[in-house]
Amino acid sequence: MIKENERAKAGEGLPWDEVLERLPFNADGLIPAIAQEHGTGEVLMMAWMNRESLEETVATGRVCYFSRSRGKLWRKGESSGQVQHLVELRLDCDGDTLLMQVRQDGPACHTGRRSCFYNALRGGRVVVTDEPLIPPEELYR
Amino acid sequence: MIKENERAKAGEGLPWDEVLERLPFNADGLIPAIAQEHGTGEVLMMAWMNRESLEETVATGRVCYFSRSRGKLWRKGESSGQVQHLVELRLDCDGDTLLMQVRQDGPACHTGRRSCFYNALRGGRVVVTDEPLIPPEELYR
Numbered sequence: 420m421i422k423e424n425e426r427a428k429a430g431e432g433l434p435w436d437e438v439l440e441r442l443p444f445n446a447d448g449l450i451p452a453i454a455q456e457h458g459t460g461e462v463l464m465m466a467w468m469n470r471e472s473l474e475e476t477v478a479t480g481r482v483c484y485f486s487r488s489r490g491k492l493w494r495k496g497e498s499s500g501q502v503q504h505l506v507e508l509r510l511d512c513d514g515d516t517l518l519m520q521v522r523q524d525g526p527a528c529h530t531g532r533r534s535c536f537y538n539a540l541r542g543g544r545v546v547v548t549d550e551p552l553i554p555p556e557e558l559y560r
Numbered sequence: 561m562i563k564e565n566e567r568a569k570a571g572e573g574l575p576w577d578e579v580l581e582r583l584p585f586n587a588d589g590l591i592p593a594i595a596q597e598h599g600t601g602e603v604l605m606m607a608w609m610n611r612e613s614l615e616e617t618v619a620t621g622r623v624c625y626f627s628r629s630r631g632k633l634w635r636k637g638e639s640s641g642q643v644q645h646l647v648e649l650r651l652d653c654d655g656d657t658l659l660m661q662v663r664q665d666g667p668a669c670h671t672g673r674r675s676c677f678y679n680a681l682r683g684g685r686v687v688v689t690d691e692p693l694i695p696p697e698e699l700y701r
Contacts, residue, residue, distance in 0.1 A: 424679055424688050425671045425696075432679075432687030451592055453603060460601025462594060465657040477681065510686065511676040512669055516606040518677040528653055530566045535652040536659040538565055538573075540618065545651065546573030547565050555566075 421514045435477075443515045444470060449485060450517060454527065457506040457520040463527035464535040466493075468517065480505045482521060499558045501525040531555045562655045576618075584656045585611060590626060591658060595668065598647040598661040604668035605676040607634075609658065621646045623662060640699045642666040672696045 421438055424431070444450050449467040456463055468476070469485040472492050476483050482503035486493035496502035502524045509518040528535040531551030539548050562579060565572070585591050590608040597604055609617070610626040613633050617624045623644035627634035637643035643665045650659040669676040672692030680689050 421679055421686060424686065427688045429688050429691050432682075432685040435681055435684050435686055438679075438686045451606065453594055453606065455601075455603055460596075460603075462596055462601075462603065462659055464652065465592065465594065508681040509677040509689075510679040510681075511605065512671055512673075512678070513676075514679070516676075518603055530653055532653075535654075535657075536650040537653070538562055538579075538651040538655070540576055540649040540651075541573075543576050544573040545562060545565065545576055545579045547568045547570050548650075550570050 421510060421512070425512060438510070438514065439470070439474070441514070442470075442473075442510075443513070447487075449487070450515065452484065452517040452519055454482065454503055454519050454521050454523070456523055458522075461534055462536055463503075463521070463523055463533070473517070476505055476519075477508065482519060496524065499525075499529070501527065501558070503527070526552045526558070529555065529558070531558055562651060562653070566653060579651070579655065580611070580615070582655070583611075583614075583651075584654070588628075590628070591656065593625065593658040593660055595623065595644055595660050595662050595664070597664055599663075602675055603677055604644075604662070604664055604674070614658070617646055617660075618649065623660060637665065640666075640670070642668065642699070644668070667693045667699070670696065670699070672699055 448469045452468045454463045466484040472483040472485045482495045484493045504522040507520045531553040537549045589610045593609045594606050595604045607625040613624040613626045623636045625634045645663040648661045672694040678690045679686050
């Protein structure tokens, strides 16, 4: 929680290490993290971080998530080469969601598309909005 | 899950009612939903939806969340007047996160700021980036 910042003026703030101690990780020790391309504003993906992955991301400037399916740290791009470079980390008013402005190398999505949000509800159908930048079989080989 | 869309071409898709039946709501019956201002790309907030709030949002074009703290539907703007109008609903590759492009009336944040993501990690501190558009005591009276 970052309650003190609610009534703070622009430029005022709290030490990161104090905020980190109080972040409301959920029962699984995770917090949702949104990645947005810095510059264009495109939302690329949403994934989860544990405290270790968040600390590594801040220390290295290279985004590291926690993979719920694999149960371990997931250094974005470690198998695909499509790295996310952290430009700025933001937290919401409750401190329970992270927004990362990043520079994404190539596609963020495992399908080879730039963004994971390529399914749009239009006219009663969920339609694909984009083609892959890279065929997925070329991403993971 | 929207596995079939992974290899679909742009413009192809699935009926919404079929996708809705298969959405992976979590153990609490919820799915995370990101609101992004259509046009500027600014990420405004992240909150949660249950199936009922999602169906209402799609039916009315007015964003309705599920409030975890209050345990009930939360029609965004019902007490503050700051309504979110849905422009386009998107789903990610796994179908487990929603991205809503919206037109936000006034501030999205309960602090009176335009976006909830006004806390930025800069130089070892979490600093406030924006002043409220409206004082919070004027939002809820």
